Amino acid sequence: MKMDASAFLEVSHLNKQVPSGDSQITILKDVNLTIKNSETVAILGASGSGKTTLLTLLAGLDLPTQGDIYFQQHHLNALDEEQRALIRGASVGFIFQSFHLLPTLTALENVMLPLEIQYVSYERCKKEATEWLHRVGLSDRLNHYPSKLSGGEQQRVAIARAFINNPKIVFADEMTGNLDTHTGHLISDILFSLNTLQATTLVLVTHDETLASRCQRRLLLNEGVLQPC
Numbered sequence: 001m002k003m004d005a006s007a008f009l010e011v012s013h014l015n016k017q018v019p020s021g022d023s024q025i026t027i028l029k030d031v032n033l034t035i036k037n038s039e040t041v042a043i044l045g046a047s048g049s050g051k052t053t054l055l056t057l058l059a060g061l062d063l064p065t066q067g068d069i070y071f072q073q074h075h076l077n078a079l080d081e082e083q084r085a086l087i088r089g090a091s092v093g094f095i096f097q098s099f100h101l102l103p104t105l106t107a108l109e110n111v112m113l114p115l116e117i118q119y120v121s122y123e124r125c126k127k128e129a130t131e132w133l134h135r136v137g138l139s140d141r142l143n144h145y146p147s148k149l150s151g152g153e154q155q156r157v158a159i160a161r162a163f164i165n166n167p168k169i170v171f172a173d174e175m176t177g178n179l180d181t182h183t184g185h186l187i188s189d190i191l192f193s194l195n196t197l198q199a200t201t202l203v204l205v206t207h208d209e210t211l212a213s214r215c216q217r218r219l220l221l222n223e224g225v226l227q228p229c
């Protein structure tokens with residue numbers, strides 16, 4: 001397969017199986033997907049439908065059993081983990097349901113991390129992290145540790161961390177799943193505002209129809225099969 005030159009991310013005949021005893025469990029079945037630059041896409045599905053597995057494959061965190069994944073003209077299947085990690089570090093932001101903040105680091109230090117691992121100077125890391133925390137409304141929480149932040153505040157830190165390296169694409173996995181409805185709406189507003197400002201491609205997996213309706217395109221993953229909805 002050769003990637004469509006107009007596509008940002010393209011998947012062809014993707015299958016994922018995992019061993020279970022003497023047999024194999026099929027999680028994804030012949031998934032085909034093309035995502036354009038700056039497009040927002042929601043992948044809906046019940047728990048256990050394979051949404052998170054698909055997201056990890058699209059981000060190059062895992063490899064498929066069969067099929068091809070092209071990310072910005074890079075054939076992810078042909079790259080080793082180190083090469084895929086370099087692409088993720090330069091081009092990808094992540095937002096998770098459980099926030100994934102490091103508990104021993106302050107909000108500021110957590111947001112600085114993506115730039116620090118790219119060997120950006122400490123002064124620039126601190127300046128940009130401070131600016132991003134200001135954008136998500138946490139200027140007064142810079143030196144707070146995650147344990148001292150509410151769930152909504154932790155997710156705002158996670159959003160700032162996802163955007164600090166100016167990613168080409170952000171992957172969000174059930175980002176409002178641990179939040180109450182009101183806080184979830186506020187977090188969604190922040191995400192889509194920043195996404196529009198940065199013209200970032202956004203792929204989110206969710207079971208929340210309201211959140212999914214804010215995306216340009218909605219897809220349903222049902223028993224490993226991806227289809228429009």
